[in-house]
Amino acid sequence: MSDQNKIAESIEYVSKNTDIVMCDGGSGNLGHPAVYFKFGKKKEIVCNYCNKKFIKKD
Numbered sequence: 001m002s003d004q005n006k007i008a009e010s011i012e013y014v015s016k017n018t019d020i021v022m023c024d025g026g027s028g029n030l031g032h033p034a035v036y037f038k039f040g041k042k043k044e045i046v047c048n049y050c051n052k053k054f055i056k057k058d
């Protein structure tokens, strides 16, 4: 119980050609309205609803 708060967090690896990812939190309690994130020059994106991480594969 003394551990720091653990947020349900997951990582999804996407192709390096991907420019836009969609996150809706998945099914169940973590679901949230669908949002879209653009990579632009970034290599990873964190969903600000559910903290899911999208990482571009090399």
Ligand SMILES: [Zn+2]
Pocket: 023, 024, 025, 032, 047, 048, 049, 050, 051, 052
């Ligand atoms: Zn999300």
